[in-house]
Amino acid sequence: MxxxxxxxxxxxxxxxxxxxxxxxxxxxxxxxxxxxxxxxxxxxxxxxxxxxxxxxxxxxxxxxxxxxxxxxxxxxxxxxxxxxxxxxxxxxxxxxxxxxxxxxxxxxxxxxxxxxxxxxxxxxxxxxxxxxxxxxxxxxxxxxxxxxxxxxxxxxxxxxxxxxxxxxxxxxxxxxxxxxxxxxxxxxxxxxxxxxxxxxxxxxxxxxxxxxxxxxxxxxxxxGGKSPVIIGKSADLERAARHIALGKGNNSGQICVSPDTLYVHESRLDSLVAALKAEFIAQFPKISHNADVTAVVNERHYQRVKGYVDEARAAGTRIETAGELPGDGSRRLPMAIVVNPADSLHISQEEIFGPALIVRSYRDVESVVASINAGAHPLALYYFGKDATEERYILDHTLSGGVAINEVMMHAALQDAPFGGVGASGMxxxxxxxxxxxxxxLRSVYRAGWYDPRKAMGVLPPYNDKFMATIKKWVGA
Incomplete structure (x- = not known):
């Protein structure tokens, strides 16, 4: 400067x-x-x-x-x-x-x-x-x-x-x-x-x-932070994919509470990826010359998001693209779904804040919670499922700014509940x-009453033996 x-x-x-x-x-x-x-x-x-x-x-x-x-x-x-x-x-x-x-x-x-x-x-x-x-x-x-x-x-x-x-x-x-x-x-x-x-x-x-x-x-x-989405085995996969796609497509992922990393049971990984692609394409049938698709705000951020995905692709990571690459010269991008990327990649380390998301497979929810807790506290955490015990476990064993159940991002719109982060996601x-x-x-105001009992109670100087006996009695010593 x-x-x-x-x-x-x-x-x-x-x-x-x-x-x-x-x-x-x-x-x-x-x-x-x-x-x-x-x-x-x-x-x-x-x-x-x-x-x-x-x-x-x-x-x-x-x-x-x-x-x-x-x-x-x-x-x-x-x-x-x-x-x-x-x-x-x-x-x-x-x-x-x-x-x-x-x-x-x-x-x-x-x-x-x-x-x-x-x-x-x-x-x-x-x-x-x-x-x-x-x-x-x-x-x-x-x-x-x-x-x-x-x-x-x-x-x-x-x-x-x-x-x-x-x-x-x-x-x-x-x-x-x-x-x-x-x-x-x-x-x-x-x-x-x-x-x-x-x-x-x-x-x-x-x-x-x-x-x-x-x-x-x-x-x-x-x-902000890497707001995670946990998809339980009891979740309605089509509904989850629809709501995640709606949330992630919002402003092309350029929102602080946008879903960043999805966790799904390994048996449902391919089904979720396919459902996500279908939902994104239903929202945005084309990318080029589509006013509904928000462009990445400037060239620096465009290259940043594109670079995350390109690095993952070069490392041999599975990437599914929802939509075609644009041909209109704009900074619009299709949604990239990056599957199980290595932890060392930038997309795994940095908040994506753009039209890409991570999908990771898991075998048990406990390992997902451990993974989330190993990182910084996110601004938002999302859970899809109908298992009350699983939901309670996730809520009791994680910490985030806010939570949405069977939905994403909507908690930030509440006007009668606080919105904020915790730890690295804010204060x-x-x-x-x-x-x-x-x-x-918040200013406390003390208004004195009509009588001060301290002299009668014997707690004013001089501090004699009677005073000490009184204080010890009150303390319980």
Missing amino acids: NAHVGQLASLAAAEVLDRQRQAFIAEGHVSAAVRQDRLARLEAMLKKHAEALALAQDADFGGRHPGFSMMNDVLAPLASVKHCHKMAGKWMKTERRAGLIPFSLFGQKTELRYQPKGVVGIIGTWNAPVFTLISPLAYVLAAGNRAILKPSEIVPATAHALAVGIAEFFKPEEITVVEGGPEVADAITRLPLDHLVFTGSTAIGKKVMQNASANLTPVTLEL GSYHGREGFQQFSH
Whole structure:
């Protein structure tokens, strides 16, 4: 990164933060009405700019159906906004908690107040460029905060379209969209923000957390990993193949909770591969000149995904291709099904994040669970089957950000349950009441009662023999 460019980015970001923080301090208490007004304006922005945002994503990807972008990056975050608008007033109410005995016997009370933290930075990613900014923003606003948004530089048209939309409906001291390259994101992560949200790779997440640590800025990291799918012997294979194909075909696999590695009993391996191919081809009868097929976002990622598959093929790995190779000069790819690749290959080691998946055969579920536990905790884990004992074993002996049973990816759409990772797949969460709490400071308030019993109890200085006897009695020593 050019040092001069980085310095200018830091100064600009610091100025935005100072402006928002001063406005936050001057505002004081953020009422339910103010929060709901901001959420209503965010909803209006999404609706008015829906088409512009969808067309911008089509341009940035070099081929992504505007209808899909509108569903994934307007309708989905809109659900978060509407949920927060409905629940903000309820979530922010002061709670009563148990008092401190014996003081509570004499009128002492305890309450918990949910207060906004201040200014939250949100750094989005390119694969869901609106969702990864607006969905957490809804919970940030519900909690009464202000926000600095940094869209991915990989999708510049989308970043600009969002900046235009936000500027129309919000003052800069409420929400500011900062466009620019990696140096801008780096500058934002180094600011003394009150909270920071980052969606992206685990490698960059580590750098974000390192930068944030200098100011002890709390972070929410939404990362990823090799989300596994366990297909039990009791599973309806055709149904499993259909749902996996639908999930993996979504955005050509460029989604953080996309199925990555499938495990199927060795007796059903060939049947699953055949079913997957059939389901992918049913979705996408052709690849070339097919607007339904999302292109790989840029040449670097295109070569990365293609390279994973080419390396596996060169190593003698069985590869089944669902669809023909494109002839339209685009970055669209057919779905590659890579069967039992060696552990040393890149496709086995790295999150695929593109139109390819691994299918591995197994003899017993225990070995599958051991394999999953030997790696980093994934953002999502999926199980297909009707065996309640097997399902319980998998849930009890694995750890992941979230789980879906007989489905893939849908848990990320839940608005009344938290979405987040664990370990290498992230920390913290948004969605649900937990998302509101993530961006609030839970402030305990102790209210003294009408009488202080400590003198009568003999626990004030001087600490004499009677005091020691009393304390020992309470301890049980």
